[in-house]
Amino acid sequence: MSPLKPAFFELAVRADARWDRFSRGVRRRMGLARPLRILPYRGYGTAERVLIQARVLEDRFVKPSHLRRSLVGSAIASYKRYATVEIPGARVAVHWGDKRWEGTTDDEGFLELWVAPPPGVRPGWNVVELELLEPEPQGVPIVSAQVLVAGPQAELGIISDIDDTVIVTGVTNPLKRAWALFLTEHRTRLPFEGVDAFYSALREGHGGLADNPIFYVSSSPWNLYEHLDEFLALHRIPNGPLLLRDWGLSRHGFAPGGGHGHKLEKIRGVLGTLETLPFILIGDSGQEDAEHYRTIVREYPGRVRCVYIRNVPSRAQRAVELERLAQEVREAGSQLVVVDDTVSAARHAAQAGWIRWQEVPRVQEHQQEDADARTVLDALGRKGS
Structure with missing residues (x-):
């Protein structure tokens, strides 16, 4: 610059x-x-x-x-x-x-x-x-x-992206993103299937009593804080600090635009504050989550247990890029796992000892319930159009 x-x-x-x-x-003097x-x-x-x-x-x-x-x-x-x-x-x-x-x-x-x-x-x-x-x-x-x-009983921390990781937004499509941000309510938006049960299992940890802290990082503006907060509560997704982005004029330029580097700043703030905790990072393949998480793995050696990347529709070349990033994360001492659904992530987390095995069937059950709800909502949408 x-x-x-x-x-x-x-x-x-x-x-x-x-x-x-x-x-x-002026408006005060005019009573406005x-x-x-x-x-x-x-x-x-x-x-x-x-x-x-x-x-x-x-x-x-x-x-x-x-x-x-x-x-x-x-x-x-x-x-x-x-x-x-x-x-x-x-x-x-x-x-x-x-x-x-x-x-x-x-x-x-x-x-x-x-x-x-x-x-x-x-x-x-x-x-x-x-x-x-x-x-x-x-x-x-x-x-x-x-x-x-964060208390001494915490086993690890979780940092999750929101758009197309927790909430289905289609952010790679500008029209869908505009609709999701401006014209829909939290009551009509749906989470990815099984996210509530998986994040609850991560919060409870290996023994069920860990109370692991969860943080949500997003490119969405602070103006949507109440909207996103209501969404998490409605779908019983565990509470956590929402770390969003200031849109409009700022000392760094105009936003949105200029990539998603602000997420790195937020993540560094969390890891720097909870400096004794290891972390799991969760994102999606549609934006730059994998690249940012690779950077965090390199900057904080030994602090990141795993990077989960949800596979969302994207350009064909993205799969090749993710393979390269996974290799770079392994070389930095961690692992990057690309998953197609929440149950796959839950099974991997249970095998690694981060959640209890008995939580996997619950994640599978919630995933099916959310999929059924999406089918009904899609059918109502087609009927009303």
Whole structure:
């Protein structure tokens, strides 16, 4: 990249933030400004340090999903998710037990604050409270944010892609991707067959009580956080921090575009924080997951037990590339396994000792149930067209 480009984008981001402040000030004086809200994200960490994440935005009053009954309603909700007005420089207080910290949002309204948890913090999910201090705190409710603390019982960590790994999106097809992102609800989208049971088995580990942490990394924008969170809950896929991407103008350029290198940054952050845990990485063959995971295997020798790549329809040359990448991963001390379905991955994981063998039939059962549900939904779709 030309040395002038970072300076240009830095200047553009600052100018955009100043415009947002000026615009909101004008709208406030005219009585047109919407109230503010804190949108909490799941954080993660250890007993020594934890990442608190949130965003401060104007409240767009997106209608709850159970009240949206039509394609038009879904489209309006999607528009509101993307047409955000961020609040840069907002001061937020974080309360955790008797401890308190303050943080300030960046130019895109994001809060990222590393804190030391209270003494004796319990492993698993903890709850912190977020309070807006500036600007305009009046009427902005205090919200709760979940924080995942990895405990000593964890055997390994799991990092999974989302698009075409957990959720069927057809992201290699631009039209399908646009439909999936903008015009569908979590209630009408389906997971890959058996993912819920397989990820639950990975979370429980070899002995069934490991409570292994799971992280989801995606090229989807933070604007879809609530949408994806609802999807995981609806399909009983284990909770985990969602590590997404900022779309639009940023100090790195314009997004989407420019590949998926941001995933590397997120994965490095997780491995650097949970530095004693080995990991399993899960992705698909349609994008650059295998290449990024190969890079992680090389950068963190001995930390990656296995890379699972779901085989999705792609160009013919991709199979040859995956064979080469698998060889490079083996040379780096790990393994890359290409699977056609979730049961195949579960059998391999059971043989390696990462999940219990009795979980494999459950994964197979859920895979069949999800396949039957997809057949019914496809039939209804053909009937309605």
